[in-house]
Amino acid sequence: MPPLNEQLDALVTLQDIDLMIRESRDPEMAIHEGRLGFARENVQRLEQTRERLASRIDGPLLRTYERMSRRIPRLVVPVEGRVCQGCRMSLPTSSSGRNTPGTSIETCENCGRILYRI
Amino acid sequence: MTSPSLAASRNASSLESLLRPTLFVSELRSKKKASVLDELAAALAAAGLTRSPEIVAELLREREGLGSTGVGKGIAVPHARSTLIAERAVLVARSAKGIDFDATDGKPVHLLFAVVAPPVEPDPIYLKVLADVVRAVRLSRTRQRLLEASDFDTVREILIHAAAE
Numbered sequence: 001m002p003p004l005n006e007q008l009d010a011l012v013t014l015q016d017i018d019l020m021i022r023e024s025r026d027p028e029m030a031i032h033e034g035r036l037g038f039a040r041e042n043v044q045r046l047e048q049t050r051e052r053l054a055s056r057i058d059g060p061l062l063r064t065y066e067r068m069s070r071r072i073p074r075l076v077v078p079v080e081g082r083v084c085q086g087c088r089m090s091l092p093t094s095s096s097g098r099n100t101p102g103t104s105i106e107t108c109e110n111c112g113r114i115l116y117r118i
Numbered sequence: 119m120t121s122p123s124l125a126a127s128r129n130a131s132s133l134e135s136l137l138r139p140t141l142f143v144s145e146l147r148s149k150k151k152a153s154v155l156d157e158l159a160a161a162l163a164a165a166g167l168t169r170s171p172e173i174v175a176e177l178l179r180e181r182e183g184l185g186s187t188g189v190g191k192g193i194a195v196p197h198a199r200s201t202l203i204a205e206r207a208v209l210v211a212r213s214a215k216g217i218d219f220d221a222t223d224g225k226p227v228h229l230l231f232a233v234v235a236p237p238v239e240p241d242p243i244y245l246k247v248l249a250d251v252v253r254a255v256r257l258s259r260t261r262q263r264l265l266e267a268s269d270f271d272t273v274r275e276i277l278i279h280a281a282a283e
Binding site for chain 1: 169170173176177180181183184185186187189190195198199200201202204222237239245248249252
């Protein structure tokens with residue numbers, strides 16, 4: 001399995017792909033994009049991409065995402081200036097490191113979201 | 119009664135606030151679709167919109183894989199919403215030579231509008247921006263003027279005016 005920071009890269013991309021898949025299945029969105037001339041015909045490809053990304057994420061982390069993302073929208077969020085971009089609360093000063101290989105995932109103490117440090 | 123100019127400015131508001139000098143690539147270096155998307159993502163990063171251009175480029179590629187955003191008449195509107203995008207933005211880019219973008223009419227793309235936004239659901243403003251971009255370039259004379267514009271300020275003026283027409 002890749003190092004944790006690479007898994008988080010895959011997870012944050014997977015989260016955006018999930019949004020793209022939801023949009024692709026939304027009839028209203030399909031009508032809107034169709035009117036503008038954008039093609040939307042290959043949703044299967046997105047699902048393949050999702051599978052590829054999922055295979056790069058450790059089972060427990062992926063399962064945590066699958067479970068929690070049902071009740072927390074945008075489960076994985078970036079940290080900007082020590083502020084969680086999910087709930088906009090400041091993180092404690094002790095929580096300022098990057099997600100480095102071998103460390104555990106970091107979550108926001110306030111909203112529970114998975115933090116993604118760039 | 120609302121004056122035509124006031125109505126025009128209201129109609130154009132979604133583009134007006136998003137067009138910035140740092141989000142303009144006068145002439146793309148890349149000639150192929152995949153590398154153009156990399157170049158657009160790098161330009162977004164240079165403008166401070168993202169610190170993860172590789173992931174943003176991957177998302178733009180995935181959206182293109184779903185179906186081309188080359189809407190014909192030399193226009194493409196690659197777009198994506200991403201956790202790693204700081205705020206809504208429209209990046210304008212040009213290619214005099216043209217890019218094979220798998221456009222609906224098979225013709226090369228000369229004008230690109232990369233529309234990106236954070237993943238807020240639903241986001242009617244994001245949809246309005248996409249619609250405003252497509253509407254702004256529907257006329258041949260507008261597209262020609264955009265290609266001939268000497269600088270960003272002129273491009274911005276043309277787009278704002280065209281979106282409001």
